[in-house]
Amino acid sequence: MATAFFSCGPFLHHHSYFCKSFFCCSNDADASSTWSLPKSTSSSYTRRWYNPSSRIQLNEGVQILRHWIEADQPSASEEKFRVVSYNILAERNAWKHRGLYPNVPSPYLKWNHRKRVICEELLIWNPDIICLQEVDKYFDVSEIMEKAGYVGSYTRRTGDAIDGCAIFWKADKQMSKAKSRRLLIGNIHVLYNPSRGDVKLGQIRYLLSRAEILSEKWSNLPFVLAGDFNSTPESAIYKFLSSSELNFMSYDRGELSGQSGCHPAEVLGVKKKSCRPFFSLESQTKGFWTEEEVKVATGSADCQVVRNPFMLTSSYATLKGSSTTRGPTGEPLATSYHSKFLGTVDYIWCSDGLIPTRVVDTVPIDILLKTGGLPCEKVGSDHLPLVSEIAFTRTSEESNSQ
Structure with missing residues (x-):
């Protein structure tokens, strides 16, 4: 796991595990409302799985447009900030798991190409805060981001993997106004x-x-949580994030993350979900957890309920999109796409005190399928970046002045 924290406020402090800094929330010049990707080149490949877009010349003439979706939020204040969350696909992972990208021409997997495209993707939306996952070339990215006016911090994940999480924020957004409000990221x-x-x-x-x-240490700061949760909107973990608690022992392991059945061919109904032995075993042992697993999940071997101390709201589920991009939960139909997965695992969550005012909608499934899988010429990862503009709720003084 890799995690990174930082708090926006009139102070600067660093810790070996939690990274904290600050900026001032304000209205910025708007980024382009659409993003058009030019034509890319095709490449031959060996088809190892059913490709739903096999009749289309892959990576040729695919145009991706992403639009802002916004809604009137009467309780939103004028203090707003823009957050991007993006799993940028670590270079090591891209080549270690090359079999996930059979339709992706090798030039589009090379780090120098992806680095440039990823940073272009980030900067085009003019975010105040950038949360990145799967970062194993932090200094390559930070060199570009610093030239664009950002300051960054990096935390390597636990275990043997060499990638981690990074947060960048605008250097000129340091809290200069005493009355500016603070938040935790x-x-x-x-x-x-x-x-x-x-x-x-x-x-x-x-x-x-x-x-x-x-x-709580900093007077109950509102909280924004971004990242790749490797859990779908249908999962128990998603339900936990959007509620106050979860009795996880009533779920089996597959239900917790909801990742089964997300092979592209299964999502599109081309083939039935495979019935692997361990799935049937888990259905028979539903609710059975070892003492060690309970301790890992809850922190105590005697606990069965996991508590969520925040009332979290998903920014994308709050602002409704079209049926071509959104599923039954209101979340995007897909934030990640490669040969073995088509679905949503990335989210931006907000606690009480914050209101999502607009988001950049994701890509319609039919357009996404025409790429044959990500990365592609103008998308530098196998994930799509999420972009959300978030406002503080109005204070009583602001409401009374209306």
């Missing part, structure tokens, strides 16, 4: 392994517990 990349729901839940639970301590 969290950034996380949750374990991928679908069979270790106990670890996934434990990682999120631990982050939320630390965020609660920091928030």
Whole structure:
């Protein structure tokens, strides 16, 4: 797991695990409302799985447009800030798992190309705060971001992997006004392994517990949580994030993250979900967890309920998009796409005191499929960046002045 924290406020302090800094929230010049990707070149490949876009010449003439979606939020104040969350696909992972990208021409997987495209993607939306996951070339990215006026901080994830999480923020947004409000930012990349729901839940639970301590220490700061949660909107972990608690022992391990059935061919109904032995075994042992797994998930071997100290709202689920980009929960139909996965695992969450006012909608599934899989010429990762503009709620003084 990799996590990073920082708090926006009139101070600057660094810790070996939690990274904190500050900026001033204000209205910025608007970024382009649409983003058009030019034509890319095609490449031959060996088809190892059913490709739903096999009749289309892949990576040729695919135009991706992303638009702002906004809604009138009467309780939103004028103090706003813009957040991007983006899993940028670590260079090591791109080549270690080359089999996930059979349709992607090699030039589009090379780091020098992806680095440039990723930074272009980030800067075009003019964010105040950038939360990145799967960063293993931090100094390559920070060199470009610093030239664009950003300051950054990096935390390597636990375990043997060499990537981690990074946060960048605008250097000229340091809190200069005493009355400017503060907030806490969290950034996380949750374990991928679908069979270790106990670890996934434990990682999120631990982050939320630390965020609660920091928030209370600084007069109950509102909290923004961004990242790759490796859990779909149909999962128990998603339900936990959007509620106050979860009795996780009533779920099996597959239900916790909801990743099964997300192979592109299964999502599109081309083939039925595979019935692997361990799935049927888990259905028979539903609710059975070892003492060690319970301890990992909850922090205590005697606990069955995991508590969420924040009332979190998903920014994308709050602002409705079209049926071509959104699913039944209101979340995007897909934030990640490669040969083995098509679905949503990335989110930007807001606590009480904050209101999402607009988001950059994701890409319609039919357009996404025409790429044959990400990365592509103008998308530098196998994920799409999420972009959300968030406002503080109005104070009583602001409401009375209306």
